[in-house]
Amino acid sequence: MQLKPATFATTVLTALVMTAPARAQSRPTLSGTWSASAMVERWNIGEWGDKCGPKPSPQAAPSGTVTITQSGNELSISGAGRSYSTTNCWEQMPGLARSSHSASARGWSNRCTTAANDPRRATVVTTISATDDTISFDETGSYAFVLEGQNCTAAVRRSRSFRLIQREGEAPSTATATATTTASAPPAETATATAPAPTPAKEPSRCDSPGDPARIEVRPARKLMRPGEEFSFTSRVADAAGCTLKATPAWRVAGGDAKVRVEADGKVVVDTASPEGKAEIVASLSGQSVKVTVEVASPEHYDALLASGGLNAKGETEDAAVAVIATGSLGGGAAVAEDNARKRKWIFASVVGGLATVLAVAGLVMLRRSSRKRPAVADDDAGPVAVPATPSSRDESLRPRQRLDVSEMNPGGTPTEMRCPLCNTDFPAGGLYCPSDGTRLVRPAAGSDPSRSPMAGFCPTCERGFPAGVKYCPDHHEALVPAPLYNVSTARKEAPFAEKKGKICPTCGARYDAEATFCGKDGTALVLVN
Secondary structure, three states: OOOOHHHHHHHHHHHHHHHHHHHHOOOOOOOEEEEEOOOEEEEEEEEEOHHHOOOOOOOOOOOEEEEEEEEOOEEEEEOOOOOEEOOOOOOOOOOEEEEEEEEOOOEEEEEEEEOOOOOOEEEEEEEEEEOOOEEEEEEEEEEEEEEOOEEEEEEEEEEEEEEEEEEOOOOHHHHHHHHHHHHHOOHHHHHHHOOOOOOOOOOOOOOOOOOOOOEEEEEOOEEEEOOOOEEEOEEEEEOOOOOEEOOOOEEEEEEEOOOEEEOOOOEEEEOOOOOOEEEEEEEEEOOEEEEEEEEEOOHHHHHHHHHOOOOOOOOEOOOOEEEEOOOOOEOOOOOOOOOHHHHHHHHHHHHHHHHHHHHHHHHHHHHHHHHHHOOOOOOOOOOOOOOOOOHHHHHHHHOOOOOOOHHHEOOOOOEOOEEOOOOOOEEOOOOOEOOOOOOEOEOOOOOOOHHHOOOOEEOOOOOOEEOOOOOEOOOOOOEOEEHHHHHOOOOOOOOOOOOOOOEEOOOOOOEEOOOOOEOOOOOOEOEEOO
16 A cells, blocks of 8 residues: 555654654653762862962862752752752852853853953863763862962862762652562573663763863872882873863973983882982973972881871872863962063053154154245345255256346346345346345346435344345344444444455355355355455
8 A cells, every 4th residue: 555645744744743752751850869979179289378368278068968950951959068050160259250151961061260350360160971860070170369479379179979869750669669679580580571671872972072182180299109119190181071082291300309200101210219309290281281299208207208197098199280271270389370460561561662653753754844844044135036946956056157047138138237235336147146245136127226226234143235125134044234234333334344354156145265266165266355
């Protein structure tokens, strides 16, 4: 018989709907009554100065009966010391907050850290795994504080386990009756009558794909040995979720008085001739390292040191030396608190230096712009020769003239004569300054009367004369003295240049001593000042 396509699809859908609740109920709930072991808390103190206060000590929760309630994938545990949820870390340090969380049907992980601006650096990783009747709790923490210039570093590990007593929804006698029947029945009959239970499908574990190394543990943190003895330290490398990795740290002897050597697998061999003392053994991985201590004692002193406290019968401590690779904070005496003060100083110095540099560059640019825009001080007299606009034209104006400009020609084509506005003396075309008084020459206006020329002035510094209309010396920026006052002054009663003899450049007006022959600026032959 063949089913129609519609009938076949309906049948498959009905089967899936009916089997879904069965699969959902295949895993029993974790709600119920459980027995909790006492929480074991082990501290490993690194640097701890007087300013750090009292050293942390174990404050473990007692054993007892607890009630577990499952809500979705999360568990709530009440009893045996305090209430707890799988959504948080066990550590309740002020300022510590959860930064990441993951949960599955049988696995939980929490990561709690302090704020970035909190001077108390702390990182806590909580890992919980469960089967149908057992739960394992494990939490590790690393702490690094800086109090009044002293480093305070420590590491802690907490662990406890839970075992099922009574699952919610099951009769108390079910497990007992099954166990009694199985124990009283003959082995042969039991093998014949009892069908083998189906093996449940293995649920994918969160540790099937572990992450990068995030933690190194070395046990024990301290070991007491005699000369000639051997001992192998146990190392464990885990990722951020607590999954064990196959990575192996590198071992080396960091120093100490005792003569020891360490092999690649962490095996330490004490030399038979080693003196009493300590040796530091370092395990390194991914740029981080953890340090453990080996103490060598002679047979005579071994028992006394063993009884001094802190060591078990094997001469070992119960705690482990821990290095957290993810945060860079080390436990077991190797933790180093990060000093942010120096970093802040460098940042502040860099910002101030950068601002100073920007201001200096801006000032230089503004200074150059202002110097470019500053107008050149020109003579106030309006002469026929235009002020040079470019360096090339200016250089050209300093040279002796080789030809006359068309503007310097009369309408008839003859060169225009130049006149000194101070002494009213006429000069041939091409001259710029009067050789008698150093006044700049101008073109006389048509039909002008020399006797009625405007009165000029003299510079009190360079003693040069300038035509009327010029109020300040273009070279020294001094106010000009009117010609009558200058002539009747004590130093100039006879003539403007009577007391000082010398030569003048007819082109640029520069004054020279009588011994000079040519102008040092434009090479023009100098003439005597009358």
